[in-house]
Amino acid sequence: xxxxxxxxxxxxxxxxxxxxxxxxxxxxxxxxxxxxxxxxxxxxxxxxxxxxxxxxxxxxxxxxxxxxxxxxxxxxxxxxxxxxxxxxxxxxxxxxxxxxxxxxxxxxxxxxxxxxxxxxxxxxxxxxxxxxxxxxxxxxxxxxxxxxxxxxxxxxxxxxxxxxxxxxxxxxxxxxxxxxxxxxxxxxxxxxxxxxxxxxxxxxxxxxxxxxxxxxxxxxxxxxxxxxxxxxxxxxxxxxxxxxxxxxxxxxxxxxxxxxxxxxxxxxxxxxxxxxxxxxxxxxxxxxxxxxxxxxxxxxxxxxxxxxxxxxxxxxxxxxxxxxxxxxxxxxxxxxxxxxxxxxxxxxxxxxxxxxxxxxxxxxxxxxxxxxxxxxxxxxxxxxxxxxxx
Numbered sequence: 001x002x003x004x005x006x007x008x009x010x011x012x013x014x015x016x017x018x019x020x021x022x023x024x025x026x027x028x029x030x031x032x033x034x035x036x037x038x039x040x041x042x043x044x045x046x047x048x049x050x051x052x053x054x055x056x057x058x059x060x061x062x063x064x065x066x067x068x069x070x071x072x073x074x075x076x077x078x079x080x081x082x083x084x085x086x087x088x089x090x091x092x093x094x095x096x097x098x099x100x101x102x103x104x105x106x107x108x109x110x111x112x113x114x115x116x117x118x119x120x121x122x123x124x125x126x127x128x129x130x131x132x133x134x135x136x137x138x139x140x141x142x143x144x145x146x147x148x149x150x151x152x153x154x155x156x157x158x159x160x161x162x163x164x165x166x167x168x169x170x171x172x173x174x175x176x177x178x179x180x181x182x183x184x185x186x187x188x189x190x191x192x193x194x195x196x197x198x199x200x201x202x203x204x205x206x207x208x209x210x211x212x213x214x215x216x217x218x219x220x221x222x223x224x225x226x227x228x229x230x231x232x233x234x235x236x237x238x239x240x241x242x243x244x245x246x247x248x249x250x251x252x253x254x255x256x257x258x259x260x261x262x263x264x265x266x267x268x269x270x271x272x273x274x275x276x277x278x279x280x281x282x283x284x285x286x287x288x289x290x291x292x293x294x295x296x297x298x299x300x301x302x303x304x305x306x307x308x309x310x311x312x313x314x315x316x317x318x319x320x321x322x323x324x325x326x327x328x329x330x331x332x333x334x335x336x337x338x339x340x341x342x343x344x345x346x347x348x349x350x351x352x353x354x355x356x357x358x359x360x361x362x363x364x365x366x367x368x369x370x371x372x373x374x375x376x377x378x379x380x381x382x383x384x385x386x387x388x389x390x
Contacts, residue, residue: 001266011306018166025154030207031164032313037140042130047095055099056086165312167209171234175242195240241290270335271357272298291357328379337372
């Protein structure tokens with residue numbers, strides 16, 4: 001049994017990348033950049049007004065000024081601001097030549113062609129050329145996981161065809177004769193398969209190209225065939241169940257037969273101890289515990305950073321250090337524990353009622369997983385604990 005940190009180091013080290021493809025930037029939300037993006041223009045591209053008002057010379061605001069023109073956004077000024085003159089200007093419009101300030105409409109009175117300033121304490125109200133970004137400057141670095149705000153920036157610099165890392169191709173299986181698909185009414189000694197759809201959803205929300213391979217029965221030959229075919233087609237295989245010490249837990253044996261190097265088979269995590277990670281060439285397998293909370297936790301803690309790194313992004317979870325609402329106690333301390341928890345309005349952490357790794361309903365209201373380090377049995381109310389958002 002290895003530590004969580006040792007397992008994390010293994011699944012995030014010496015990984016191949018998935019390859020690169022060029023896509024339309026409009027389709028890039030959730031993808032990972034495979035190139036640096038530079039600005040092709042200054043931003044702003046010209047001196048512009050930051051308010052609706054009157055562009056003038058600051059030296060003239062103590063006296064009435066003659067109105068020259070109205071400058072709308074997108075229109076180039078036609079007149080130069082001379083002594084005693086101003087031009088009405090809209091927010092975002094190009095500043096006319098010689099103007100060194102813009103007085104807000106609220107600070108003026110306009111009467112026909114004459115403008116009088118009623119409050120001479122005015123800011124410049126000018127957004128200067130290139131004050132946000134200079135042409136040629138790095139805008140978004142390679143390996144960035146793209147979100148809607150990045151799409152807006154890509155649009156602003158004309159980066160319409162961008163290089164991104166290809167999606168990791170993932171096949172997800174569940175194992176066990178006791179499982180039936182969700183649309184089937186379980187018979188005696190059967191349960192609905194929740195792990196399959198849960199893991200597919202977890203992988204899909206990362207932007208991976210995920211396929212559900214179905215339920216593999218407790219049959220050694222079928223298991224061998226399914227895994228052999230999946231290794232030929234996919235980058236990553238994720239299974240749940242079939243990896244403990246039971247008579248029908250064939251997965252580790254078959255992986256050995258398929259010449260998969262099993263890099264670990266047990267980690268000091270609760271829940272999630274019987275977790276297998278292996279590699280053959282540039283193909284990988286995660287075999288997760290069959291209990292749904294265990295499979296959920298291990299995916300979030302290990303599979304998620306692993307998959308993101310395959311796709312070029314060095315993802316790390318957002319971990320908050322917050323005070324505990326109650327005294328917390330546990331019996332075993334030989335494993336790193338993770339408990340479903342909610343974050344209260346006051347910023348404190350409330351562990352949820354949790355009956356063990358089969359208690360999937362405990363995750364329904366969870367905002368986070370509360371971390372309990374190795375060797376820690378008791379945490380007092382008010383003590384700070386690490387929580388990772390889920």
